[in-house]
Amino acid sequence: GGSAPAPAPAADLPPPLASQGSSSGGERFERLEDVERVAQEQVDAINALYHSDGVVFVDPTFPPIPRSLYSHPDGARSFKCSTCSKRSNLPPQPTREELFNLRFRGDVAARQRTLPCLHCGAPHLAIEFAVRPVGWERASATPPQGIVDDTTLQFSTVPWVVFRGEPRPEDIRQGSVGNCWFVCALSALAEKPELLRQILLTREFNRAGAYQVRLCLAGEWHTVLIDDVLPVDALQMVCYLKPARRQLWGPLIEKAAAKLYGSYEALSGGTFAEAFGLLTGCPSQRILMPAHPARKEPPPLPPGAGEADRAHHAKAMERWRASIVDSDELFAQLFSFRHSEYPVGASTFAAGNEALELEMKRLGLQCPHAYSVMALTAVGEDGTQLVKLRNPNGVALWKGDWSKASPLWTYELKQQLKLEHEDEGVFWMAWCDFYRLFAELCVCRLAPDMLEAREAGWLGSVFNAGQAVTLEAYARSEVEVVLHQEPHVSRGVEAVATLVDLGMAVLKRQFDGSYSTVAYAERCLQQNVHLTLTLEQDGHTASYLVVPLCFGQMRSTEPRKFRLAVHSTQPLAMETAPLDAALVATTLIQRAAEHGDRTPLLKSPALGEALVLHTIDDEAGRVIVAENASFHPLRVGWEADAEGFVSSRRLLMCQDVLPPRTRQVLVVLSRDLKGKAFRLSYGFDGGGHEGGGVPAAGLHIPDIDDLGQLKALHAPQPIAGGAAGGAA
Known part of the structure; x- marks a missing residue:
């Protein structure tokens, strides 16, 4: 199979819009429409022009100007404060000599000098601004143009190539943009060189400067055409992803991703799942560790909590215990993943847990940051479990047990695990520390034979x-x-x-x-x-x-x-x-009845549990289903005090009368990320219906007829069977 074009909308659906806004205000959704699809004929024409007239390709759609570097129009002259998000003017760019002294002369005081935000005063390291781009250079240019080697600090006579033999994980290091998620995933994929060659369609150095890169954005493959003009700092060294052994595969893939997303700055901050999907098109499996905020233990009940609150808390505790992955099981699972050569990434983030963040910094772990998981093993007579990691910035800062300076290493173990032969970014740590400190794992489920x-x-x-x-x-x-x-x-x-x-x-x-x-x-x-x-x-x-x-x-x-x-x-x-909306409702009703929290709202010795609520809680919000198990019409009411949620009923309340022996999706609440705050509390009431007869469709406030074709989402369905309809 291949990529299929988006189908035409249904008859009552408007045509797709080039940009979309939200009626509730906030950030505006803009559709990514004109992602280029480059035909080989275009590349052949670029190469022919070079051979006939000596014209080297410069990409007009991603030119070597500030807007290709920065997402903000003023990005070349200002920086965004990480504390207050406001922008302040940048200091003057350093001279070549000043940057050399700052980076390589060991001036600790200068490297630790900070620049305050003009609005909130938050400090920012001055070196972060000193290594920003000051220009662009082409890899094939002749000195004094071109790119300086960041190992020898000189122009090299070794020619640039796309691949020099087999690529290695240590061939790339993170540069001065916060894309550790991307560099780390790319480094992990370098363990399988055939994957990198599938990404880079142009695998030989091209004097014309044109390269094709294949990336998968949001499930759709794109062939991106780029040139080899790269951002450089005041020393004429590559500013962003740092290549080793005079290879271009890393910077070229990074530039294609930057073009796809709009700028190099747009690559700042991301997830392994996004990177693995972009680079391979394969699915990823997220594993949340005990340190992940989503695995935080529910807070204790306040004194005097009622029966309903205690029942809800007990269910929350049960879900929390079930969500915690066992340490030994996870070690065995990861060992199997790596044995199967699945790339695995590990992330640190504290999300307000200051004690955890301080401990990580004390032990030399960066937070938030991304690391690639390279290997797992057990050593010694007691079977001590170890995990091998790589820091994408090329420096292993870990200071805890089994660090390179740890006394736990014996000569035999160093030889067995080849400790002395690793690059500077690789380190080992105890599995127990890894399990406790890291927040999330991401496994790229490569499927080459599928x-x-x-x-x-x-x-x-x-x-x-x-x-x-x-x-x-x-x-x-x-x-x-x-x-x-x-x-x-x-x-x-x-x-x-x-x-x-x-x-x-x-x-x-x-x-x-x-x-x-x-x-x-x-x-x-x-x-x-x-x-x-x-x-x-x-x-x-x-x-x-x-x-x-x-x-x-x-x-x-x-x-x-x-x-x-x-x-x-x-x-x-x-x-x-x-x-059909009725089939969506059937799916939610079945899920809620089988896996949701069950709350009896009306029960008696004669009727039993006549009116029951089934609730599904997920990351995106809440689904509430009402069940009338009796042989009489029953009334159920719901009203919420909420902020930052969208209601499928359009209002934060409803009053419904359910016919006998029916279930109904009362409401679906969805978090709206354009909101600045989220809070949700609500109450229910229920009882017998005192009016006249109730139609098979029930009675509803607000009227579900106003929902048009979505009416069936909130229409009652008989308990004995599902709703008719589905996909045509």
Whole structure:
């Protein structure tokens, strides 16, 4: 399979917009439309022009000017404070001699000198500004133009190449932009040189200066055309990703990513999952460690808490204990991943835990930062577990047990693990310290022997429930399914604020035409969600349906796209199809009834639990389902005091009358990342219905008829069976 163009919207869906805004204000979503797709004929024409007229290629769409370096229009003259986010003027650029003394003469005082923010006074290291770009140089230029080697500090006579033999992880180091996430992932992939050669389509040094790089942005492959003009500092050394052995593969891939995202500065800050997806197109598996903020133990109950609060707290504690991954199990799992040559990244971040952050700094771990996991082993008679890491900036700062200066090393162990032969960025540490201090792991699930297919569609909006993707399996198949939401035109804080909730359910079509859920990915506030499952084949074929779960867009008149990537061991047939809101409701109802928190709202010795609420909590918000298990109409009311959430009912309240023996999605709440604060509290009430007869569709305030084609999302469904309809 290959990349498919986005399908035409349904008849009642407006055409795609070049830019999209939010009716609630805040950051504006802008569609990334004109990502170039370079034909080989264009590159051939560039090369022919060089051979005939000596014209060297300079990319007009990503020229060597400040806007290619910085996301902010004033980025060449000002810096953004990491504390207050306001901008201050930069100091004068250092001379060549001043920068040389600052970087290589060991002037500790000068290296520690700070510059205050003009607005809040927060200190910033002056050396961060001294190593910023002052110009651009081409790798093939003749001295005194060209690039100075940052090892010898001289112009080298060794010619530049794209690859010098087999690439190595130590061939690249992080430069003066905060893209450790990207450099670290790229370094990890260097352990499998064939992957790098798949990224770089131009694998030989090109005198014409034109190179093609293949990257996968938000699930869609792009071929990016770049030149080899690179940003340099006052010493004429490469400013950003630092190459070793006069190889261009690292800086070229970094430049292609910068072009794809709009600027080099846009590469600052990111995740391993994003980097692995960009570089390989393969899915990634996130593993949250005990130090991750999402694994924080729920706070204790206040004195005098009621029965409902105690029950809710007990369920929260149960979920928390179940979420903590066992240390030995995780060690064995990671060992298997590395044995299978899956690239693995590890991240540190403290997120307000000052004690943890101070301890990491004391032990020499940077925070927040990204490291690549290179190996795991057990040594000694007691089987002490160790993990081998690499810092992308090329310096191992770890000072704890099993650091290079640790007395725990014996001569035999040093020889066994080849400690003396590692580059300066590699170090070992005890697994127990790693397990305690690191927050997140990311495993790139490489699938070189799997088939790949991609399909695009539309997420739900005010017009309808959007689209799903049908999968037809002709044989039993192992699959990796990744659902991507459409990317913002650029990266960074602005892009994060435009993310919407995203989840996914995989349904199997039964012989009677109904669907059952076989896999479910909870909604999150990430660029994508991932599932691993097995598609079984019953009869001649088996039909499955991938249902995107996105509710934060339900009030938007400006639909968003999605792209589904499927890696499978057997051929599959894929196509988009309209999605019925009733099937989305059925999926949520089934999930809530089987896996949600259950709260009886109305019960009696005669009726039992007549009215029950089922609640699903996820990273993106909350789903609340009401169940009338009695043979009488029952009333249920809900009202919230909330900030930073979007309601699928359009209001933060509802009053519904459920017919006998029915379930209904009362409301779906989704976090809106454009909000500056998030709080949520609500209450329920329920009882018998004192009015007249109740229609099969129930009674609803606000009226669900106002939701148009989304009405079925909040319509009651009989307990004994699912709603009719689905994907056409």
